[in-house]
Amino acid sequence: MSTATTTFKASPPYEGNVIIPNGVLGMLIFIACEVMFFTALISAYLVVSAGVTIWPPADQPRLPLVGSSFNTLILMISGVLMFLSNRKFRLSGNLRDAGKLLAWSIACGVFFVAIQGFEWIRLMNYGLTMTSSAYGSFFYLIIGTHGLHALVAIALLIHQFIKLRRNQLLPTEYWTMQAFWYFVVVIWPFLFVTVYLT
DSSP: OOHHHHBOOOOOSOOTTOSSOHHHHHHHHHHHHHHHHHHHHHHHHHHHHHTSSSSSOTTSOOOOHHHHHHHHHHHHHHHHHHHHHHHIIIIIOBHHHHHHHHHHHHHHHHHHHHHHHHHHHHHHHTTOOTTTOHHHHHHHHHHHHHHHHHHHHHHHHHHHHHHHHTTOOOHHHHHHHHHHHHHHHHHHHHHIIIIIHO
8 A cells, every 4th residue: 555545644624714614613512512411411310319318229239330430441541542543643644543543442432332231231130220210210311322422423433434544534524523522532421420429
């Protein structure tokens, strides 16, 4: 494979008088709406849990803290790898290294979602379901909504990885999807602390 197909000098994320590209701005507005949505979910969870003497209910299984803590670390690593991939892509134009870092970031995201799915199956087998209690309902609603966001983001990142390998990915496109993935990564610790540790 020739050097021309693996490296190029990436153009800046914006040109002229445009401060924020339209795609990035649209994504930031979407993320702001999603932050409000998750804030509402967390607020409802805290209000309901504060009104109950024993939370979580004594007859409900406890959430796996060790496994989920490790899984949290994996998601944080995914965010760091995404950042490093962007630097390779934007500053040096090294598509091969940027692609490798992006692939590892996606792999960490897939691992995170897979572990969440495995955790859900185990918890359901132990009796924690959407209908078992308000605790179960909130758990699956909050964590499930985050999982859905992660799945959508991973699918879009795979699409970007394919475009990157074909040397068709624009810097503004990459910035837009990175913003979404960073949201998925950054919102998780707040959800983890709220749902798993309170």
